[in-house]
Amino acid sequence: MINKIGKITVYVEDQEQAKDFWVNKLGFVLKLEQPMGPDFFWIEVGPSGEDEFTTLVLYSKAAMEQHDPSKVSHPSVLFSTTDIDAAYEKMKQNDVKVGEMLRLPFGTMFSFYDQDGNEYLLREDK
Structure with missing residues:
Protein backbone atom coordinates (compact mmCIF):
# COMPACT_ATOMS: atom_id res chain seq x y z
CA MET A 1 0.00 0.00 0.00
CA HIS A 74 4.28 22.24 12.45
CA PRO A 75 4.98 18.53 12.05
CA SER A 76 7.21 16.62 14.44
CA VAL A 77 10.25 15.72 12.36
CA LEU A 78 13.04 13.49 13.57
CA PHE A 79 16.21 13.34 11.46
CA SER A 80 18.92 10.67 11.65
CA THR A 81 22.71 10.77 11.58
CA THR A 82 25.51 8.25 12.03
CA ASP A 83 27.80 10.77 13.79
CA ILE A 84 25.86 12.87 16.29
CA ASP A 85 28.93 14.64 17.73
CA ALA A 86 30.14 15.82 14.32
CA ALA A 87 26.63 16.97 13.36
CA TYR A 88 26.27 18.87 16.65
CA GLU A 89 29.59 20.68 16.17
CA LYS A 90 28.86 21.45 12.49
CA MET A 91 25.49 22.97 13.35
CA LYS A 92 27.05 25.11 16.08
CA GLN A 93 29.75 26.28 13.61
CA ASN A 94 26.98 27.20 11.16
CA ASP A 95 25.18 29.27 13.83
CA VAL A 96 22.25 26.89 14.07
CA LYS A 97 20.51 27.09 17.45
CA VAL A 98 20.92 23.69 19.12
CA GLY A 99 19.67 22.25 22.39
CA GLU A 100 21.55 20.17 24.92
CA MET A 101 23.02 16.85 23.78
CA LEU A 102 20.98 14.07 25.39
CA ARG A 103 22.81 10.78 25.92
CA LEU A 104 20.10 8.39 27.02
CA PRO A 105 20.07 4.57 27.31
CA PHE A 106 17.91 4.31 24.17
CA GLY A 107 19.84 6.83 22.04
CA THR A 108 21.77 10.06 21.70
CA MET A 109 19.97 13.11 20.33
CA PHE A 110 19.54 16.86 20.41
CA SER A 111 17.04 19.46 19.27
CA PHE A 112 17.80 22.13 16.69
CA TYR A 113 15.78 25.06 15.43
CA ASP A 114 15.25 26.55 11.98
CA GLN A 115 15.11 30.23 11.01
CA ASP A 116 11.49 30.50 12.23
CA GLY A 117 12.14 28.78 15.57
CA ASN A 118 10.56 25.47 14.56
CA GLU A 119 12.05 22.60 16.58
CA TYR A 120 13.47 19.40 15.09
CA LEU A 121 15.26 16.44 16.62
CA LEU A 122 18.45 14.81 15.37
CA ARG A 123 19.11 11.26 16.62
CA GLU A 124 22.11 9.05 16.07
CA ASP A 125 21.44 5.73 14.32
CA LYS A 126 24.13 3.11 14.75
Missing part, protein backbone atom coordinates in the same frame (compact mmCIF):
# COMPACT_ATOMS: atom_id res chain seq x y z
CA ILE A 2 2.32 2.82 1.21
CA ASN A 3 5.98 2.17 0.44
CA LYS A 4 7.75 5.38 1.47
CA ILE A 5 7.36 8.88 2.88
CA GLY A 6 7.58 11.30 -0.02
CA LYS A 7 7.34 14.84 1.33
CA ILE A 8 6.92 16.65 4.64
CA THR A 9 5.60 20.21 4.53
CA VAL A 10 7.16 22.84 6.76
CA TYR A 11 5.30 26.17 6.83
CA VAL A 12 7.81 29.03 6.80
CA GLU A 13 7.60 32.81 7.14
CA ASP A 14 10.20 33.54 4.42
CA GLN A 15 10.95 30.90 1.78
CA GLU A 16 14.34 32.39 0.81
CA GLN A 17 15.52 32.42 4.44
CA ALA A 18 14.26 28.86 4.88
CA LYS A 19 16.06 27.71 1.73
CA ASP A 20 19.26 29.39 2.93
CA PHE A 21 18.96 27.67 6.33
CA TRP A 22 18.43 24.15 4.98
CA VAL A 23 20.88 24.38 2.07
CA ASN A 24 23.71 26.54 3.46
CA LYS A 25 23.59 25.74 7.17
CA LEU A 26 22.51 22.08 7.14
CA GLY A 27 23.98 21.01 3.81
CA PHE A 28 20.74 19.86 2.19
CA VAL A 29 20.38 20.05 -1.58
CA LEU A 30 17.75 21.99 -3.50
CA LYS A 31 15.65 19.37 -5.31
CA LEU A 32 12.98 21.59 -6.85
CA GLU A 33 12.07 25.26 -7.03
CA GLN A 34 9.24 26.52 -9.22
CA PRO A 35 6.88 29.51 -9.11
CA MET A 36 3.39 29.02 -7.68
CA GLY A 37 1.99 32.44 -8.41
CA PRO A 38 3.42 35.91 -8.10
CA ASP A 39 4.46 35.77 -4.45
CA PHE A 40 5.74 32.31 -3.60
CA PHE A 41 7.41 29.15 -4.88
CA TRP A 42 7.22 25.40 -4.46
CA ILE A 43 10.60 24.63 -2.88
CA GLU A 44 11.83 21.14 -1.97
CA VAL A 45 15.08 20.32 -0.17
CA GLY A 46 16.55 17.03 0.95
CA PRO A 47 19.56 15.58 2.76
CA SER A 48 21.47 14.25 -0.25
CA GLY A 49 21.82 14.45 -4.01
CA GLU A 50 20.34 11.00 -4.61
CA ASP A 51 17.16 10.69 -6.66
CA GLU A 52 15.15 8.76 -4.06
CA PHE A 53 14.66 10.34 -0.65
CA THR A 54 12.10 12.19 1.39
CA THR A 55 12.06 15.95 0.85
CA LEU A 56 10.93 18.89 2.94
CA VAL A 57 8.57 21.25 1.16
CA LEU A 58 9.33 24.80 2.35
CA TYR A 59 5.85 26.19 1.86
CA SER A 60 4.76 29.78 2.38
CA LYS A 61 2.93 30.02 5.71
CA ALA A 62 1.09 33.17 4.56
CA ALA A 63 -0.14 31.44 1.40
CA MET A 64 -1.47 28.47 3.35
CA GLU A 65 -3.10 30.72 5.96
CA GLN A 66 -5.03 32.43 3.14
CA HIS A 67 -6.08 29.07 1.68
CA ASP A 68 -6.84 27.12 4.88
CA PRO A 69 -5.66 28.51 8.25
CA SER A 70 -6.48 25.24 10.04
CA LYS A 71 -3.73 23.44 8.08
CA VAL A 72 -0.85 25.58 9.38
CA SER A 73 0.78 23.52 12.07
Whole structure:
Protein backbone atom coordinates (compact mmCIF):
# COMPACT_ATOMS: atom_id res chain seq x y z
CA MET A 1 0.00 0.00 0.00
CA ILE A 2 2.32 2.82 1.21
CA ASN A 3 5.98 2.17 0.44
CA LYS A 4 7.75 5.38 1.47
CA ILE A 5 7.36 8.88 2.88
CA GLY A 6 7.58 11.30 -0.02
CA LYS A 7 7.34 14.84 1.33
CA ILE A 8 6.92 16.65 4.64
CA THR A 9 5.60 20.21 4.53
CA VAL A 10 7.16 22.84 6.76
CA TYR A 11 5.30 26.17 6.83
CA VAL A 12 7.81 29.03 6.80
CA GLU A 13 7.60 32.81 7.14
CA ASP A 14 10.20 33.54 4.42
CA GLN A 15 10.95 30.90 1.78
CA GLU A 16 14.34 32.39 0.81
CA GLN A 17 15.52 32.42 4.44
CA ALA A 18 14.26 28.86 4.88
CA LYS A 19 16.06 27.71 1.73
CA ASP A 20 19.26 29.39 2.93
CA PHE A 21 18.96 27.67 6.33
CA TRP A 22 18.43 24.15 4.98
CA VAL A 23 20.88 24.38 2.07
CA ASN A 24 23.71 26.54 3.46
CA LYS A 25 23.59 25.74 7.17
CA LEU A 26 22.51 22.08 7.14
CA GLY A 27 23.98 21.01 3.81
CA PHE A 28 20.74 19.86 2.19
CA VAL A 29 20.38 20.05 -1.58
CA LEU A 30 17.75 21.99 -3.50
CA LYS A 31 15.65 19.37 -5.31
CA LEU A 32 12.98 21.59 -6.85
CA GLU A 33 12.07 25.26 -7.03
CA GLN A 34 9.24 26.52 -9.22
CA PRO A 35 6.88 29.51 -9.11
CA MET A 36 3.39 29.02 -7.68
CA GLY A 37 1.99 32.44 -8.41
CA PRO A 38 3.42 35.91 -8.10
CA ASP A 39 4.46 35.77 -4.45
CA PHE A 40 5.74 32.31 -3.60
CA PHE A 41 7.41 29.15 -4.88
CA TRP A 42 7.22 25.40 -4.46
CA ILE A 43 10.60 24.63 -2.88
CA GLU A 44 11.83 21.14 -1.97
CA VAL A 45 15.08 20.32 -0.17
CA GLY A 46 16.55 17.03 0.95
CA PRO A 47 19.56 15.58 2.76
CA SER A 48 21.47 14.25 -0.25
CA GLY A 49 21.82 14.45 -4.01
CA GLU A 50 20.34 11.00 -4.61
CA ASP A 51 17.16 10.69 -6.66
CA GLU A 52 15.15 8.76 -4.06
CA PHE A 53 14.66 10.34 -0.65
CA THR A 54 12.10 12.19 1.39
CA THR A 55 12.06 15.95 0.85
CA LEU A 56 10.93 18.89 2.94
CA VAL A 57 8.57 21.25 1.16
CA LEU A 58 9.33 24.80 2.35
CA TYR A 59 5.85 26.19 1.86
CA SER A 60 4.76 29.78 2.38
CA LYS A 61 2.93 30.02 5.71
CA ALA A 62 1.09 33.17 4.56
CA ALA A 63 -0.14 31.44 1.40
CA MET A 64 -1.47 28.47 3.35
CA GLU A 65 -3.10 30.72 5.96
CA GLN A 66 -5.03 32.43 3.14
CA HIS A 67 -6.08 29.07 1.68
CA ASP A 68 -6.84 27.12 4.88
CA PRO A 69 -5.66 28.51 8.25
CA SER A 70 -6.48 25.24 10.04
CA LYS A 71 -3.73 23.44 8.08
CA VAL A 72 -0.85 25.58 9.38
CA SER A 73 0.78 23.52 12.07
CA HIS A 74 4.28 22.24 12.45
CA PRO A 75 4.98 18.53 12.05
CA SER A 76 7.21 16.62 14.44
CA VAL A 77 10.25 15.72 12.36
CA LEU A 78 13.04 13.49 13.57
CA PHE A 79 16.21 13.34 11.46
CA SER A 80 18.92 10.67 11.65
CA THR A 81 22.71 10.77 11.58
CA THR A 82 25.51 8.25 12.03
CA ASP A 83 27.80 10.77 13.79
CA ILE A 84 25.86 12.87 16.29
CA ASP A 85 28.93 14.64 17.73
CA ALA A 86 30.14 15.82 14.32
CA ALA A 87 26.63 16.97 13.36
CA TYR A 88 26.27 18.87 16.65
CA GLU A 89 29.59 20.68 16.17
CA LYS A 90 28.86 21.45 12.49
CA MET A 91 25.49 22.97 13.35
CA LYS A 92 27.05 25.11 16.08
CA GLN A 93 29.75 26.28 13.61
CA ASN A 94 26.98 27.20 11.16
CA ASP A 95 25.18 29.27 13.83
CA VAL A 96 22.25 26.89 14.07
CA LYS A 97 20.51 27.09 17.45
CA VAL A 98 20.92 23.69 19.12
CA GLY A 99 19.67 22.25 22.39
CA GLU A 100 21.55 20.17 24.92
CA MET A 101 23.02 16.85 23.78
CA LEU A 102 20.98 14.07 25.39
CA ARG A 103 22.81 10.78 25.92
CA LEU A 104 20.10 8.39 27.02
CA PRO A 105 20.07 4.57 27.31
CA PHE A 106 17.91 4.31 24.17
CA GLY A 107 19.84 6.83 22.04
CA THR A 108 21.77 10.06 21.70
CA MET A 109 19.97 13.11 20.33
CA PHE A 110 19.54 16.86 20.41
CA SER A 111 17.04 19.46 19.27
CA PHE A 112 17.80 22.13 16.69
CA TYR A 113 15.78 25.06 15.43
CA ASP A 114 15.25 26.55 11.98
CA GLN A 115 15.11 30.23 11.01
CA ASP A 116 11.49 30.50 12.23
CA GLY A 117 12.14 28.78 15.57
CA ASN A 118 10.56 25.47 14.56
CA GLU A 119 12.05 22.60 16.58
CA TYR A 120 13.47 19.40 15.09
CA LEU A 121 15.26 16.44 16.62
CA LEU A 122 18.45 14.81 15.37
CA ARG A 123 19.11 11.26 16.62
CA GLU A 124 22.11 9.05 16.07
CA ASP A 125 21.44 5.73 14.32
CA LYS A 126 24.13 3.11 14.75
